[in-house]
Amino acid sequence: MSSRATPAVLVDGVHKEFRIPEEQVHTLKERVLHPLRRPSHNQFQALRGVSFDVGKGEFFGIVGRNGSGKSTLLKCMAGIYGVDQGRMYVDGRVSTFIELGVGFNLDLPARDNILINATMLGLPSRDARRRVDAVLDFAELHEFVDLKLKNYSSGMLVRLAFSVMIQVDADILLIDEVLAVGDAAFQQKCFDEFARLRRENRTVVLVTHDMGAVERFCDRAMLIERGHVVEIGEPRPVSMHYLQLNFSRDARAAEEAAASGDPDAIAAAAEAASGLRGRNADELRAGDGGAEIVSGWFMNAEGEQVESLDAGERCTFCMHVRFHEDVEEPLFGFALRNNADERIVATDTHKALHGESFHAGEEVIVYFGFENVLAPDRYGVSASVARAGSGDAWLDNRERFRSIIISSTDPSGAVIDPPFHVELQRQVKVQTTS
Amino acid sequence: MSATATEPDVELALPSAEGMREVKGPTALGDDPQRLFRLAWTLATTDFKLKFFGSFLGYLWQLMNPLLLFGVLFLVFSFALNLDEGVRYYPVALLLGIVLFSFLNEATSQAVRSLMTRETLVRKIDFPRLAVPMASVLAATFNLLLNLVPVVVFLLASGATPSWSWLLFVLCIVVLVLFAFGMSMILSVGFVRFRDIEPIWTVILQVLFYASGVFFTVDTIAGQKHGQLLVDIFFCNPFAAILAAARHTLVDGSWTSPTQALSSDWLLVIPVGLVVASLVGGFLLFRALAPKVAEDL
Numbered sequence: 001m002s003s004r005a006t007p008a009v010l011v012d013g014v015h016k017e018f019r020i021p022e023e024q025v026h027t028l029k030e031r032v033l034h035p036l037r038r039p040s041h042n043q044f045q046a047l048r049g050v051s052f053d054v055g056k057g058e059f060f061g062i063v064g065r066n067g068s069g070k071s072t073l074l075k076c077m078a079g080i081y082g083v084d085q086g087r088m089y090v091d092g093r094v095s096t097f098i099e100l101g102v103g104f105n106l107d108l109p110a111r112d113n114i115l116i117n118a119t120m121l122g123l124p125s126r127d128a129r130r131r132v133d134a135v136l137d138f139a140e141l142h143e144f145v146d147l148k149l150k151n152y153s154s155g156m157l158v159r160l161a162f163s164v165m166i167q168v169d170a171d172i173l174l175i176d177e178v179l180a181v182g183d184a185a186f187q188q189k190c191f192d193e194f195a196r197l198r199r200e201n202r203t204v205v206l207v208t209h210d211m212g213a214v215e216r217f218c219d220r221a222m223l224i225e226r227g228h229v230v231e232i233g234e235p236r237p238v239s240m241h242y243l244q245l246n247f248s249r250d251a252r253a254a255e256e257a258a259a260s261g262d263p264d265a266i267a268a269a270a271e272a273a274s275g276l277r278g279r280n281a282d283e284l285r286a287g288d289g290g291a292e293i294v295s296g297w298f299m300n301a302e303g304e305q306v307e308s309l310d311a312g313e314r315c316t317f318c319m320h321v322r323f324h325e326d327v328e329e330p331l332f333g334f335a336l337r338n339n340a341d342e343r344i345v346a347t348d349t350h351k352a353l354h355g356e357s358f359h360a361g362e363e364v365i366v367y368f369g370f371e372n373v374l375a376p377d378r379y380g381v382s383a384s385v386a387r388a389g390s391g392d393a394w395l396d397n398r399e400r401f402r403s404i405i406i407s408s409t410d411p412s413g414a415v416i417d418p419p420f421h422v423e424l425q426r427q428v429k430v431q432t433t434s
Numbered sequence: 435m436s437a438t439a440t441e442p443d444v445e446l447a448l449p450s451a452e453g454m455r456e457v458k459g460p461t462a463l464g465d466d467p468q469r470l471f472r473l474a475w476t477l478a479t480t481d482f483k484l485k486f487f488g489s490f491l492g493y494l495w496q497l498m499n500p501l502l503l504f505g506v507l508f509l510v511f512s513f514a515l516n517l518d519e520g521v522r523y524y525p526v527a528l529l530l531g532i533v534l535f536s537f538l539n540e541a542t543s544q545a546v547r548s549l550m551t552r553e554t555l556v557r558k559i560d561f562p563r564l565a566v567p568m569a570s571v572l573a574a575t576f577n578l579l580l581n582l583v584p585v586v587v588f589l590l591a592s593g594a595t596p597s598w599s600w601l602l603f604v605l606c607i608v609v610l611v612l613f614a615f616g617m618s619m620i621l622s623v624g625f626v627r628f629r630d631i632e633p634i635w636t637v638i639l640q641v642l643f644y645a646s647g648v649f650f651t652v653d654t655i656a657g658q659k660h661g662q663l664l665v666d667i668f669f670c671n672p673f674a675a676i677l678a679a680a681r682h683t684l685v686d687g688s689w690t691s692p693t694q695a696l697s698s699d700w701l702l703v704i705p706v707g708l709v710v711a712s713l714v715g716g717f718l719l720f721r722a723l724a725p726k727v728a729e730d731l
Binding site for chain 2: 029076079080081082083089115120124
C-alpha cells in the first residue's frame with residue numbers, strides 16, 4: 001500500500017493532546033489569590049498515533065465523524081498546531097484552506113484583500129501583485145476590484161474566496177470542508193477545479209463529510225475515529241465504512257459515553273450528537289398500545305441485515321411486531337423519507353394481507369420486499385401498525401426510528417433511479433410529408 | 435461492525451522521509467524572517483488604511499486627539515498652575531510629551547488584544563506569530579511619525595533652529611519603539627493566558643502618564659525635598675528617561691537630560707536595562723508561548 005515511489009506528505013505516529021482546564025484560571029488575580037492550587041486539566045486526546053503517507057500527485061481523502069480528530073490532523077499538518085509526539089514531513093510548498101476567505105476584511109476592496117491573503121500565505125509582494133489578476137480572472141470579478149467587500153453579494157464573496165484559495169501556486173493543498181458552503185453551481189465549480197488539480201498532478205488532502213466527493217475524486221481515503229486510523233484504502237470501502245459507523249453508532253456512543261464518564265468519549269459523542277443525533281431524537285411515537293413495533297431493519301438480497309445498500313440492490317424492510325391484545329385485520333405500513341423530508345416510498349398491507357388476525361402476546365415479523373430504485377441518500381424509516389379501517393387508528397406508530405443509506409458512485413441527482421432499458425435504432429427512415 | 439472503531443490502528447510501513455521538510459508547528463519567527471516583516475508591514479498598513487479611509491480628513495482627525503489633549507493641558511498647566519514659568523518652549527515640549535505618550539499608549543493597548551483580534555488568522559493559517567504584535571507597534575509608529583510633524587512645525591514656529599542633536603532625537607524614538615515592542619510581546623502573549631492583563635495595563639499606563647513628566651519638567655522634582663533621590667527614582671522609569679532625552683535633544687538643550695539630572699551616570703543602567711529586558715524577556719516569553727497560542731485562544 002505504501003510502495004508508491006515518492007511521498008509528498010508523510011505523517012509518522014502523530015499524537016496530539018488538548019488540555020481543557022477544568023476550572024478556568026483565566027486571570028492573574030485568580031492565579032495570585034490561589035498560588036498553590038494547580039489548575040487541573042482534562043486531557044483530550046485528539047490524535048493517538050496517526051501514521052500515513054500521501055504520494056505525489058495523489059488525491060487523498062480524510063473522513064471521520066465529528067470529533068474524530070480529522071480537522072485537528074489537518075491543522076497539525078498545516079503547522080497551525082504543534083504536535084506532542086511523532087513527526088510530519090512534506091515535500092513542496094503547502095497551502096492550507098481551513099475556511100473560505102480567512103482574514104478577509106469587509107471594509108477593504110477586493111484588491112487589498114487578495115494582496116493581504118497572498119502575503120499571509122507567504123508570497124513575495126511581486127508574486128502577490130501578479131496573483132491579483134489571476135484571482136480576479138478566475139472569479140470573474142474584474143469590474144468590482146475596487147468595491148469594498150461589504151458591498152459584495154454573498155455569491156460574489158464566495159466566488160472570490162474560492163478563487164483566492166485555488167489560484168495559489170502550491171504543490172500540496174490541504175483542504176477542509178470547503179464544499180460545505182455554496183450552492184450547487186458553486187460546488188460543481190469546486191469539483192471542476194479539483195479535476196484540474198488532479199490533472200496538474202498536485203497533491204491534495206481533502207477532509208470532508210461528502211462521501212460522493214470522496215468516491216469521485218480521491219485515489220485513496222482514510223477513515224479516522226477517536227484519533228485512531230481505522231482504515232486506509234480504496235475510497236469506496238472507506239466511505240461505506242464511514243457511513244456505517246456514522247449512522248449506526250451516534251445514539252449508542254452518546255449513551256455509552258455518558259454512562260462511562262470518560263471525558264473524551266463524552267466530548268466526542270457530544271460533538272457527534274450536535275450533528276446527527278438530533279435526527280434520532282425526533283423519533284415520534286404514537287398509538288394506543290394494542291401492539292408494539294419492537295424493531296425494524298433492512299435486509300439485502302442475501303438476507304443479511306444491513307445499514308446501507310448500494311443503489312439498485314434489491315432489499316427488504318422487516319418489522320418485528322408484538323401484539324398486546326387481540327387485533328382483527330390490522331394494517332402494517334412503512335414509509336421512507338429522504339434527507340429533504342420528502343416522502344419517497346409508502347405502503348401498507350391493506351391489499352397484500354387481509355383477513356389475518358392476531359391474539360395478545362403473539363409476535364410476528366412483516367417483510368416488505370421491493371425493487372430499490374432509490375437515489376443515493378439517507379432515508380428515515382417510519383413504521384406503523386393500525387386497526388382495520390382507514391389506517392389512522394394506530395396501535396403503534398414510530399416515525400423515523402431507523403435509517404437506511406443508499407449509496408452510489410454515480411449519483412444522478414434525481415429522487416429515484418429506476419433501471420433503464422436503452423435501445424438504439426439506426427438508419428431510421430423518417431417519413432416526411434412532402 | 436460496532437467493533438471496527440476500536441480496532442487497532444492500521445499498520446503500514448512508511449516510506450523514508452529523506453529529502454522532505456519537517457512540519458514543525460507554529461513559531462514566533464517562522465523560517466523566513468523576510469516573510470515575518472512583510473506580513474507585519476502588510477497588516478500594519480492595512481490597519482492604517484482602514485483608519486484613514488484614504489482621505490486627507492482622516493489624517494486631520496488623527497491629529498485632533500493629541501492636539502486636543504495638548505490644548506486642555508496647556509491651559510491648565512500654563513495659565514492655572516504656571517508650570518511653564520521660566521521654561522523655554524514649554525508648549526512644544528508638552529506637545530512632544532503627549533505625542534510620545536500617545537504612541538506608547540496606542541502601541542501597547544492595541545498589542546494587548548492583538549492576538550485575540552486576529553484570532554481567525556491565528557487559528558487558521560500558519561504564519562510567524564510575532565507578526566501580530568509587531569504589526570500593532572508598526573501601525574502606532576506610523577501614527578507617531580505623522581504626529582511628530584506638527585511638533586516640528588510648532589518648534590520651528592516658536593523660533594528654534596534645526597540642530598545636529600536632532601539626530602540623537604531619532605535614536606530616542608528608536609529606543610521608544612523598541613521598548614513599546616518589548617512590552618507588546620509580553621502583553622499580547624500574556625493576554626492569551628490571563629485576560630485581566632488588559633485592565634491592569636490600562637491602570638499602569640495611567641500611572642505612567644502622571645509619573646513620567648509629560649507636563650512637568652525634571653527640575654520641578656529636583657527642587658523638592660530629597661530632590662536628588664526623587665530624580666534618581668523618577669528615571670528608573672524607561673519612558674521618563676526617553677522623554678527627557680527626547681526633549682533635551684529635540685526641543686532645547688536647556689531641558690535637563692537624564693545624564694545631567696541623575697546623581698551618577700551609572701544609574702542610567704536601570705532604564706536602559708529595563709528596555710533591554712523588555713525586549714529580550716518579551717521575545718523569549720513570546721517564543722516559548724507562540725506554538726500554543728492557536729490552542730489557548
